[in-house]
Amino acid sequence: MIFLIDGNSFYASCEQVFRPDLRGKPVIVLSNQDGCIVTRSKEAKALGIPDLEPFFKIAGLVKKHGVHVFSSNYALYGELSSRMNLTLRRYAAEVEAYSIDECFVRPLEHLYAKGNLVQYGEILRKAVWKEVRIPVGVGGASTKSLSKLANRAAKKIPQLNGVCVIETETQREWLLRRVPVKDLWGVGSRISARLNQMGILTGWDLANASPKNIRKQFNVCLERTVNELNGISCIDLEELPPNKKQIYCTRSFSSKTSSIEVIQQFTAQYASRAGEKLRKQGYYARTMHVFLQTSPFDDNPISRSATIQLPYPTNDTRILVGHAMECIKKLHLPGHAYSKSGVGLIDIVDGAFHQADMFTPGQSSQSEALMSVMDSINTRFGRGTAFIAASGTEKQFTMKQNYKSPNYLTRWAELPRVTC
């Protein structure tokens, strides 16, 4: 049995933890740069605010209905997410932190009366609410894909009170018959359009399709989904996330720019961040991918990228940044207003198993030591405390965050205050 616990409108609920006055009110949270709407509270959805809509397009609607707007505050969401995990861990045999707002959980059997899995779901829901003040939906079933489906029902059907468990064949069929394929986990808009053309409209249709045929016409992943919908578990619970095969850091600029110096400064920051993630995994990169693009909404958008082999596998920020700078020089064409760049580390190898080349220097122990000091400084005093000069000593543009809430949980100066 696998349960999926998922925070309702997670980012909006996080904001409401320290602003309980906003519970039951329309709240939206914006993406980086205050670009798009990424989370809407139930009340905001009811006002007809669409998901992933550019913020400026609904500014009028927001004003008219007094919608409460927040820039994203990842320090806050990350901290509440880990508190949610800690709570769930006490009630579970295994926990997989699947995303910032979702956990897969294998239940501890002594916590519920035999055969009463709904009771277990209730325990989880109440515990997270009591300890973290985040409302969650709970779905349980024999596979991950079915628990996703149950979780969806838990949120959609008010009578279920936030908990839905698929225990019988009848329940499985009932739910599958009512879910359009596009709402299934692992089926996006493209694949669902093709499935619809083939007459496969609901989860039930897909569950009854031939897995072999699906594999032939689509791919292995969708074949797995078919099996999972039939209760055959193909996707394991992973307590430790598998190591990444690629690590990317990409950002939109806070405003468009044609200046190569500014673009290099931004890109140096992204390369540094990618290096941090790589070292956290304890790996080394052999290949780097750098891209630079104008807005895809421009009349003649351009997007150019370069892939380069690094001289030897490395996770040294100085080397990564140096090569990223060279790439930008090659990619940058004068006269265009660029909106975004990114750095990807691909072809990642585990240091311990890497076969060194006796003719190339390789990463030195000095470099390891320096990176480790830099990482500890930044862990202790905040990201960006120690940085490469190429990132720019004065920030050209800071991220647009006009509606950010305080870092209630991660900065002493911003702790909530109570006046009595």
Place this chain on the structure above:
DNA sequence: TCTGGGGTCCTAGGACCC
């Protein structure tokens, strides 16, 4: 006035080499 997220993995197709 202008404004449109971020991350991971996979694959098709072209260029080049043996």
Place this chain on the structure above:
DNA sequence: TCTGGGGTCCTAGGACCC
């Protein structure tokens, strides 16, 4: 002189997730 299978690397873009 002309032909041609098979592999690797790179780029671009598709597809999914949150």
